Amino acid sequence: MHSIISRYNDLKIGKKLIIIFLLISIIPIILLQVFHFTSVRETMTSQVDEIIQSDLIQISERTNLSLENYTNLMYQIYVDENVIDEVMILMNGTPTRRAAAKSDIRELLHRYTSVVEGVRSISLVCKNGESVTYDFATDSSMYNIWDRFKDMRIAPPYLDAESKSGMVITPSMKFDENGVKKYYFHISKRLYNFDQLEKGSIATVIMTIDEKMLNSICNSSEESKTGINFILDDNGKVISYPSEAYVAMSTGENLEAFVRESGYLQSSHNIGINKYKDESTGWTFVNAYDTDEMLKDVRRIQIITVLISAVIIMVVGLIIFYTTRTFDKSVNTIVKGMQTVQAGDLDKRISVKSKDEFGTIATNFNIMTARVKELLQQISSAKDRQRHAELKALEAQINPHFLYNTLDSINWMAIEHGENEISKALSNLGLILRHSVSxxxxxxxxxxxxxxxxxxxxxxxxxxxxxxxxxxxxxxxxxxxxxxxxxxxxxxxxxxxxxxxxxxxxxxxxxxxxxxxxxxxxxxxxxxxxxxxxxxxxxxxxxxxxxxxxxxxxxxxxxxxxxxxxxxxxxxxxxxxxxxxxxxxxxxxxxxxxxxxxx
The missing domain is CATH 3.30.565.10 (Histidine kinase-like ATPase, C-terminal domain)
Known part of the structure; x- marks a missing residue:
């Protein structure tokens, strides 16, 4: 360290100025730019995340509101005595009466299906294995979405309802209809005969709802290049996704990789992930967005700032270079003149044509060589005057008593001019000052x-x-x-x-x-x-x-x-x-x- 300081001290003033310029100008500017860019990016990212989090909460609330329409419909079926009576016939009646009951139940379910949009089908699955499904899409008693299940009691929505109380939401499932893959989620609830509650449930109601209803809430606008929203269940499986091909798939732990693999945000260098878990459904609402696209305006400003800073540094560097060369020339001239005077030639005069500080130094040096004795006397006199001024300054130092007296004088001036409020404030200030310092x-x-x-x-x-x-x-x-x-x-x-x-x-x-x-x-x-x-x-x-x-x-x-x-x-x-x-x-x-x- 000592050797570095020694080498620096031996440098010429021009090189010292360049080093100083680097240390106090370029390097701090670079550090400040880096700090500024980082802090701005973090702040903007935080604000974007807050906005997205708020959007996810709103999406969750809209989803719950839509689900409430379906659960209300389920409740109407749950308390419909006609439905309960027909189910009892379906379980205990003769074959003829059971056939009639199936037709009546299908007609009742048809009326309920037309009430709320997005319902694909409503099914009643009895304890004895009998089941009735009204499929809104096929409107057929022969063909419906659950045809692949010979016994509806092994269908996941039925099993979920049997293992839990209340209304149960089953995540989206894949159905193959004529070679076309479609996805539906389900709301199910056990049905009771209120006159025979002690016998337990008599059937389970299963409502099948199109997953597109959820996707329309999550991604209400056209598909965006900057971000997507989707829904996951407790196990990390996809309930709703902009691309149906990825519904019901497991995302794994790396959501960013899953989004890229699904064909979204593939060109993005950085993907931001935000989550919000809705406690009522247990679903997690996820947003994935292109952070670079979101912050492109910030990056543009950063690039402009860097370019401006580079231009400023270049201009300042040229000025410094020109200035240091001028300094070197002036300093060399002054040094040579001093060396001549040091050798004993008091008649030597330094010739510097500039009117800056170096010109002033040269002029003063020329005067100094002619009036050495006079200048010594002036220096002595100046020291005496300086000592005298310091004594005067010490005598004039303000002490608390001076402040008290001054405030008191100002107070009386305020009283004389009728400024009672100001007088009261000054009085309080004086007493506070006295109380504080004594x-x-x-x-x-x-x-x-x-x-x-x-x-x-x-x-x-x-x-x-x-x-x-x-x-x-x-x-x-x-x-x-x-x-x-x-x-x-x-x-x-x-x-x-x-x-x-x-x-x-x-x-x-x-x-x-x-x-x-x-x-x-x-x-x-x-x-x-x-x-x-x-x-x-x-x-x-x-x-x-x-x-x-x-x-x-x-x-x-x-x-x-x-x-x-x-x-x-x-x-x-x-x-x-x-x-x-x-x-x-x-x-x-x-x-x-x-x-x-x-x-």
Whole structure:
């Protein structure tokens, strides 16, 4: 390190200027650009993620609203006595009556199917294996979507309903219809004869719904090149996807790879993934988007900024290069002249034609060589004048008494001009200043501290234009007790600065002083109806060890940490406190000071 400094000191001024230019200009600019680009990208990405998360919540709510229409329809079937009666015939009637019951049930299901869009079919599967399905697409009693199941009791929706209570949603399943793959999800519920509940369920109702209904909610606009939405179940299987070919498939752990494999966002270098899990359905709503496309405007601005910075650096570099060459020439001329004078030729004059600092140096050097003795005398005289000026400056230093007298003079001027409000504010300011700077470490009567707080709050009310009101309540028996000066003021200031931040009116600050129920502590509470404090910070501030020993307290809690530390420093281990706070409602800080230390 020493050798590097030595080599730097030996460099000519031109090279030093270039090095300085690199160190204080180019390198900082590059670092600032990198930091700026990174922070802007992170901020924009965070904002985009928040917007997408909000969109996913809205998609979830719209999905639940659509599902509610289907569940309401299921409930109508569930309580339809005609349906229940026909099912009982289907289970216990003669073959002729069962055939008639099937026809009646199909007609009833037909009416329900036409109520809500998206329903492919409704099936009734009895305990004895009998089943009736009305297929809205085929409108046939012979052919329906469940033809491949000889016994509907082995169909996944039936099994799901049998193993769970209430309405059950079965994720999307693949059906092959005439070589065309289609996907449907199902809502099922067990059906009971309310007159024979003790016998258990008599059948299961299965509603089959087109997966396109979900996709239309998730991707309401035309297919986007910048992002897609899709739905997964608890096991990571796809319930709805823009491309039906990937419905009912497992995505695996790498969602980004799955999206690329499905043919979406393949040209994207970076894909952002956002998820929202809906607790009512257990489904996870996912958004995948092209982060580069989303942030293309930011990248464009970054490129423009880089180009502008490069041009600026080049221009400045040319200026520096020209300047250093001029410096070198002027410095060499001056150095040669000095060397000549050093050799004893006091008649030597330095010839520098420029009017910059080097021209001034040359002119002054020429004068210096002719008036060496005179300049020495001037230097001596200048030192005397400097010493005299320093003494004058010391004598003129402002002390507290000067400030008190000055404020008092301004106060009387305000009174003479009828400015009573200004007079009152100046008077309060003077008393606050006197109270603050005189014997800070000493104790003061509580009643004097209350008077100080009142004057301080009056000034703060002027500053915040009446955004808050205050009250100070002190029990009479406390007037003979003493506390350290300025012990309460930091908590009051914190309540005003942070509690009432952004509040223009309606603020209320209450300071209450009393003796604790066990008569051992002076109890002081500072309460406000302001913004409140985050729960995490409240818990940290209520932890005595964390407040005293943790040096990494967030900036938001630094003021309180210092105030609590001062409380412990003055009153030792018996002093303690408690913070109660609810965000958007207010905060109350209660201090407990040993009464024995206040007498």
């Amino acid at each position: 014997k800070v470490e000493e104790k003061t009567p509580i009643i004097a501290e209350c008077d100080f707080l009142q004057r301080y709050l009056e000034l703060q009310q002027i500053r915040y234009e009446g955004a808050f009101k205050y009250e100070i309540n002190m029990q009479p028996e406390l007037k003979n007790l003493y506390i350290h000066k300025l012990l309460i003021q930091p908590f009051v200031e914190n309540a005003i600065l942070h509690g009432f931040e952004g509040i223009e009116e309606g603020g209320m600050l209450s300071i209450n002083m009393d003796i604790s129920e066990d008569n051992r502590f002076l109890q002081i509470s500072i309460a406000d109806n302001g913004n409140g404090i985050e729960e995490e910070l409240v818990n940290k501030m209520n932890n005595r060890d964390a407040v005293i020993n943790d040096d990494n307290i967030d900036k938001a809690g630094l003021g309180l940490k210092n105030a609590f530390s001062r409380l412990v420093m003055y009153y030792g281990g018996m002093a303690h406190w408690n913070i109660n706070s609810v965000e958007k409602i207010g905060t109350e800080i209660t201090l407990y000071i040993p009464k024995s230390e206040c007498e």
